[in-house]
Amino acid sequence: MSLFENPEQLRRAILNLPAELRPLCVGLDHLGVAVPELEQVLPLYRDLLELPLLATETIESDGVRVAILDLKGPHLELLEPTREQSPVAKFLKKRGPGLHHVALKVRDCASAVRMLREAGITMIDEAPRPGASNKLIAFCHPRSTGGVLLELCQRST
Numbered sequence: 001m002s003l004f005e006n007p008e009q010l011r012r013a014i015l016n017l018p019a020e021l022r023p024l025c026v027g028l029d030h031l032g033v034a035v036p037e038l039e040q041v042l043p044l045y046r047d048l049l050e051l052p053l054l055a056t057e058t059i060e061s062d063g064v065r066v067a068i069l070d071l072k073g074p075h076l077e078l079l080e081p082t083r084e085q086s087p088v089a090k091f092l093k094k095r096g097p098g099l100h101h102v103a104l105k106v107r108d109c110a111s112a113v114r115m116l117r118e119a120g121i122t123m124i125d126e127a128p129r130p131g132a133s134n135k136l137i138a139f140c141h142p143r144s145t146g147g148v149l150l151e152l153c154q155r156s157t
Helices: 007-015 038-048 087-095 109-118
Strands: 025-034 053-059 064-070 075-081 098-106 135-140 150-155
Touching: 025 087, 025 150, 038 053, 038 064, 038 075, 075 087, 087 098, 098 109, 109 135, 109 150
Parallel strands: 025 075, 098 150
Antiparallel strands: 025 098, 053 064, 064 075, 135 150
16 A cells, blocks of 8 residues: 555554654655766766755765765765665666665654554665665655655754
8 A cells, every 4th residue: 555545544643653653744844856876966966056066975884875965954965885786786777877866864763654554655674774864764666656766864863
């Protein structure tokens, strides 16, 4: 079942959240862009577009190297695969470089995952896990979200 097949179930799940967790989404966290090689595209974003490079890091568990660029609030993550069978490498083989995911900032990632599952959204991650920039993250499967890979992000305190 997807979000579009049963919006009433989603609405009820949201209304059952404690008031301090509503609204579930509190903004855009970042956009993830899949690239074959960071060094090829980083000059465009960092130098020509003058987006400050905040950090680069490797997430071994996801097989990805990430360059994080400031967008004055949200940020842009350039995602380079570090191994052939990583999710980003598979994405690049299937679709080529481009927008990989939209990341939404949430107050409580565990509650968001639970609420979305209860509403019938298929989750890639059944529980939050560590992500880039010391955040807790979880991905929703695109088949449940209108074809968009959604990432839920909770900033660590």
